[in-house]
Amino acid sequence: VPARYELHYWPGIPGRGEFVRLALEEAGVHYVDVARGPQAEATLLRAQQQASQPPFAPPFLRIGARVIGQTANILLFLGERHGLAPKSEPGRLWTHQLQLTIADLVGEVHDSHHPIAGSLYYEDQKREAKRRTEHLIAERLPKYLRYFESVLGADRRRARWLVGGRLTYADLSLFQVVAGLDYAFPTAFARLKRNTPLVVALADRVAGRPRIAAYLASPRRQPFNVHGIFRHYPELDV
Amino acid sequence: VPARYELHYWPGIPGRGEFVRLALEEAGVHYVDVARGPQAEATLLRAQQQASQPPFAPPFLRIGARVIGQTANILLFLGERHGLAPKSEPGRLWTHQLQLTIADLVGEVHDSHHPIAGSLYYEDQKREAKRRTEHLIAERLPKYLRYFESVLGADRRRARWLVGGRLTYADLSLFQVVAGLDYAFPTAFARLKRNTPLVVALADRVAGRPRIAAYLASPRRQPFNVHGIFRHYPELDV
Numbered sequence: 001v002p003a004r005y006e007l008h009y010w011p012g013i014p015g016r017g018e019f020v021r022l023a024l025e026e027a028g029v030h031y032v033d034v035a036r037g038p039q040a041e042a043t044l045l046r047a048q049q050q051a052s053q054p055p056f057a058p059p060f061l062r063i064g065a066r067v068i069g070q071t072a073n074i075l076l077f078l079g080e081r082h083g084l085a086p087k088s089e090p091g092r093l094w095t096h097q098l099q100l101t102i103a104d105l106v107g108e109v110h111d112s113h114h115p116i117a118g119s120l121y122y123e124d125q126k127r128e129a130k131r132r133t134e135h136l137i138a139e140r141l142p143k144y145l146r147y148f149e150s151v152l153g154a155d156r157r158r159a160r161w162l163v164g165g166r167l168t169y170a171d172l173s174l175f176q177v178v179a180g181l182d183y184a185f186p187t188a189f190a191r192l193k194r195n196t197p198l199v200v201a202l203a204d205r206v207a208g209r210p211r212i213a214a215y216l217a218s219p220r221r222q223p224f225n226v227h228g229i230f231r232h233y234p235e236l237d238v
Numbered sequence: 239v240p241a242r243y244e245l246h247y248w249p250g251i252p253g254r255g256e257f258v259r260l261a262l263e264e265a266g267v268h269y270v271d272v273a274r275g276p277q278a279e280a281t282l283l284r285a286q287q288q289a290s291q292p293p294f295a296p297p298f299l300r301i302g303a304r305v306i307g308q309t310a311n312i313l314l315f316l317g318e319r320h321g322l323a324p325k326s327e328p329g330r331l332w333t334h335q336l337q338l339t340i341a342d343l344v345g346e347v348h349d350s351h352h353p354i355a356g357s358l359y360y361e362d363q364k365r366e367a368k369r370r371t372e373h374l375i376a377e378r379l380p381k382y383l384r385y386f387e388s389v390l391g392a393d394r395r396r397a398r399w400l401v402g403g404r405l406t407y408a409d410l411s412l413f414q415v416v417a418g419l420d421y422a423f424p425t426a427f428a429r430l431k432r433n434t435p436l437v438v439a440l441a442d443r444v445a446g447r448p449r450i451a452a453y454l455a456s457p458r459r460q461p462f463n464v465h466g467i468f469r470h471y472p473e474l475d476v
Contacts, residue, residue, distance in 0.1 A: 052392070053332050056339045056385050068331060070338040072310075077331055093306060093315055094291050100308040101294045107345060115353045115366065117373035128353065128366050135355035147294050154290070 003064030005031035008047050010058055011040040013228035014176075014221075016071045016106070017059040022172040023075055025215040027082035033220065072099045075169040084169040095163050098151065098170040102177060105144045109180070110229045112136045113236065122226075122233070133236040137188045141181070145196045148174060152198035159198055160205070167209070174199065175206035180230030185237045241302030243269035246285050248296055249278040251466035252414075252459075254309045254344070255297040260410040261313055263453040265320035271458065310337045313407040322407040333401045336389065336408040340415060343382045347418070348467045350374045351474065360464075360471070371474040375426045379419070383434045386412060390436035397436055398443070405447070412437065413444035418468030423475045 005024065009017030017035060024031045034043050047062055048054055055069025061077070068074050076096055079085030085095045115132040116125040152159050162170045178199065181189040193200050206212055215221055224230050243262065247255030255273060262269045272281050285300055286292055293307025299315070306312050314334055317323030323333045353370040354363040390397050400408045416437065419427040431438050444450055453459055462468050 053335075054385075054388070055335065056342070056382070066328065068335065070335045073331055073335045073338055076334070080327075089318075090304065093311055096314070097291075097293065097306065097308045097311045100311055104294070104345075107342075111349065111353075115349075116370050117377065119373065119377055128369075131366075132354050135357065139355065139357055144294075147292075150292070 003066075005029060006047070006062040007031050007033050007035070008044040008058050008060050008062060009033075009035045010044070011035040012222075012225075014180075014224060014230075015059075015228045018176055018222075019071050019169075019173045020059050020061065020074050020078070021220070022176060022212065022215075023078045023082075023084055023169045025220075026167070026169075026172055026209060026211050027078060027084060028211055029078075029082060036220070072096065072103050075099055075173070079169050084167070084172075086164060086166070086168070091164060095168045095170050098148075098162055099173060101144070101147070102170065102173045105140075105177060106229060108136060108140050109177075109184070113231050113233065122231070126235075129233075129236060134238075137185065137192070137238070141189075141192055142195075145192060145199055148199050149196040152202060161202070167206075171202060171206055172212070175203045175212075178203035180224060183224040184230040184232050186232070187237045241304075243267060244285070244300040245269050245271050245273070246282040246296055246298050246300060247271075247273045248282070249273040250460075250463075252418075252462060252468075253297075253466045256414055256460075257309050257407075257411045258297050258299065258312050258316070259458075260414060260450065260453075261316045261320075261322055261407045263458075264405070264407075264410055264447060264449050265316060265322060266449055267316075267320060274458070310334065310341050313337055313411070317407050322405070322410075324402060324404070324406070329402055333406045333408050336386075336400055337411060339382070339385070340408065340411045343378075343415060344467060346374060346378050347415075347422070351469050351471065360469070364473075367471075367474060372476075375423065375430070375476070379427075379430055380433070383430060383437055386437050387434040390440060399440070405444075409440060409444055410450070413441045413450075416441035418462060421462040422468040422470050424470070425475045 007017060007020055007024065009015060021033065034040055044058060051067035053067060055067060059071060059074065060067050060069040061074050068077050079095060085092050112133040113122050113129050114125060115128045122129060151162055161167050162174065207216060226232065245255060245258055245262065247253060259271065272278055282296060285305065289305035291305060293305060297309060297312065298305050298307040299312050306315050317333060323330050350371040351360050351367050352363060353366045360367060389400055399405050400412065445454060464470065
C-alpha cells in the first residue's frame with residue numbers, strides 16, 4: 001500500500017495550496033486535505049517541525065516520512081509521478097519554467113495588497129497597496145498575460161495547452177490565476193482579458209475537464225476571500 | 239562538439255544572472271557571458287524573441303536552439319547535467335526546494351528597495367522602501383537565516399553543505415545571498431549573522447572552493463552596485 005498523500009496548508013483560504021489541489025484532483029489521486037479537517041493549523045505546524053527536511057512555509061505535501069515543500073516543487077514532483085508533465089527532460093523543464101513564471105505573477109498579485117509586510121493588515125498599507133496595484137494592473141498583469149497568450153499562440157497545437165498539446169500542471173495553475181483575477185479585479189481584468197482570448201479559452205477548457213468540473217462543483221473547492229492571495233478590494237479594482 | 243552555453247542577462251549588474259554564473263564556474267563549464275560582451279542588451283533581446291520557447295525574463299541559458307529560463311530552473315538543469323545536485327529524485331527535489339526558498343528571499347530583498355514598482359526609480363518609492371526594509375530586517379531576514387541555519391544544523395554531516403554532505407547549486411546561491419547582504423546591509427547584517435554561524439561558515443567554504451576563489455578574483459566577477467538586487471542605501475541599513 002503506497003503511503004497516503006497529506007496536503008498541509010493554512011485553513012480558510014485557497015491560497016497557494018489550491019495549485020496543488022488542482023493537480024491532485026486532475027490526477028485523480030486520493031489525498032487528505034489537512035486544512036479542511038479538525039485542528040488544521042496545529043497539525044500543519046507539528047508536521048512542519050517534525051519533518052527531517054522541513055519546508056520553509058506551507059503548502060507542503062507529506063507522503064509517509066517524506067515532506068515536499070514549495071508549490072512549484074510539489075508540482076514538479078506530481079507532474080513526474082502522475083503524468084501532469086512531459087516525460088522528456090526539455091518538456092519537463094519548459095513546463096516548470098512556465099510554472100515558475102506563474103509563481104512570480106502570483107507573488108506580485110499577493111504583494112499588490114501587501115506591499116510593505118505580510119505581518120501587517122491590509123488596512124495598515126492601504127495607500128501603498130493602491131499605488132502598487134495601479135502598476136500591477138497597468139504594467140505587470142498585461143505583460144504576464146501577453147506572455148502566456150504568446151506561448152499559447154506560438155503554434156496551432158499549443159493553442160490547446162501551454163506545453164506540446166497535452167494538459168500539464170501549468171495549465172491548471174494558469175486556470176487558477178484567471179479565476180483569481182476574475183474574483184480580485186472584476187472590472188480591470190474584464191478589460192485586460194479581452195486582449196488574451198487564448199488564455200481565457202484555456203481557463204475555460206481546464207474548468208471543463210471532468211475531474212476539475214466535479215471538483216469545482218464540490219465542497220472541496222473553497223471560494224476566494226479577502227484573506228488569501230487573490231483579494232477583492234473595490235478601491236484597488238480600477 | 240556539444241553546443242556552447244550562452245548566458246544571457248542584463249549588463250552592468252550581478253543580479254539573478256550571478257546565481258547561474260556561480261554554478262557554471264563551479265562546474266568548470268565553458269560559457270559565453272553575453273552580458274560582458276558587446277551589444278549585450280540587443281543580443282539578449284534578439285535571443286529572447288527568437289526562442290521557440292521564449293523566457294519571460296532574463297537570465298536565460300541558450301544551448302544551440304534550446305533556451306532555458308527562470309534562475310531556479312536553469313540551476314535544476316545544470317545541477318542534473320553537471321553534478322551540482324544529487325542524482326536521486328528525493329535529493330534532487332530537496333535541493334530545488336531550498337533553491338526556491340532562496341529565490342523567495344532574493345525576491346523580498348529586491349522588493350525592499352522597489353516595493354511599489356520595478357518601473358519606478360528608488361527615489362520615487364523611498365518612503366515605502368524605508369518601511370518595507372524595516373520589516374525585511376526585523377522579520378523576514380531573521381526568519382530565512384534561521385531556517386537555513388537549522389537545515390545546516392540538522393545533523394553533523396549536513397553542517398558542511400545544505401544537502402547530504404556534498405556541495406550543490408543551493409550552497410552556491412546561499413553564498414551569493416550572504417555576499418549580497420554583506421554589501422547591502424553592512425550594519426544590520428553584521429548584527430543578524432552573529433546568530434547564524436553555520437550559514438556564515440558555509441559562505442566562507444564556498445568562497446574557498448578553488449574554482450570559485452579563482453572566479454571571485456577574476457574580472458569575470460562583477461561587484462555589487464545600486465542598480466542590482468542587493469543595493470546599499472545607507473538610510474535603509476539600520
